[in-house]
Amino acid sequence: MTSRKNNIYNYIHSLTALAQLAFRSPRVFAKLLKNMHCSHQAYQYAKSYPYHQGDGSKPSPQNPLWDYFQKKQKGNGIWKWQHYFEIYHKHLQKFVGKKVSIMEIGVYSGGSLEMWRSYFGENCQIYGIDIEPACKNYENEYTSIFIGDQQSRSFWQDVKRQIPHVDIVIDDGGHMAEQQRITLEETLPIMNPGGVFICEDIHGDFNRFAAFAATLASELHNKSTSSPFCGEVSSFQNAIHSIHFYPYVVVMEKNLHAISEFTSHKHGEKWQPFL
């Protein structure tokens, strides 16, 4: 499908889904409408934000992934945006040297799988996923490659029969919003406690995967009780620790221990009288 046809299809699909929502769940529809105004305010604020000339910043030389990438001049190719290296190291360093399993969607020339192995160490199990059969060549004793389409639910059923759990998922595959959404939906439930999900190359303002992730982030703020000191948790809050937005990247971390309630505490004895 051409991108123009794809856009028209997406508009029609979204409008139809909204009409159905208005009919079936008017309260949720009203909330979405209310938030559209906030989105417009945020859009205007961001577009008018002052610009300052800078010299750009490279990842720190102490970042082992950046160091590996810099030194990589030969062998199997790696293709990453420079600013991703800080994001990777910030969220993934807790797994270094541990027994860890990582799944990367988008194998291409195999170099990134080698980088993960070098970073995490010899206790690391690697799973690569790609639609191109040529990527099967990168399989070895610690790397399994699965060939298929990340947008296919039946492909994921097959993969998950063979990989019941994983610690890290990095989606660097086709980069279409629908592929990214389906990949998240299929892999988040099989991620271990403390797991980290990274979705890359979310390009463009009003990107549809970014909108999906932003509403998941909104669910983290859900508060179903009126008590100021205690909040029951939704099943999403129970499992998900945090969602982080970076240029072109969304990172989601799972709770290490499931949360059953949020509590608020006051310590100290001197208080202002107005509250």
Ligand SMILES: C[S@@+](CC[C@H](N)C(=O)[O-])C[C@H]1O[C@@H](n2cnc3c(N)ncnc32)[C@H](O)[C@@H]1O
């Ligand atoms: C940007 S490259 C991956 C780069 C690699 N991770 C690296 O860091 O060097 C994207 C890869 O995604 C694969 N791909 C594209 N569409 C896909 C899909 N629907 N399902 C699975 N893989 C896909 C492509 O074949 C390509 O190898």
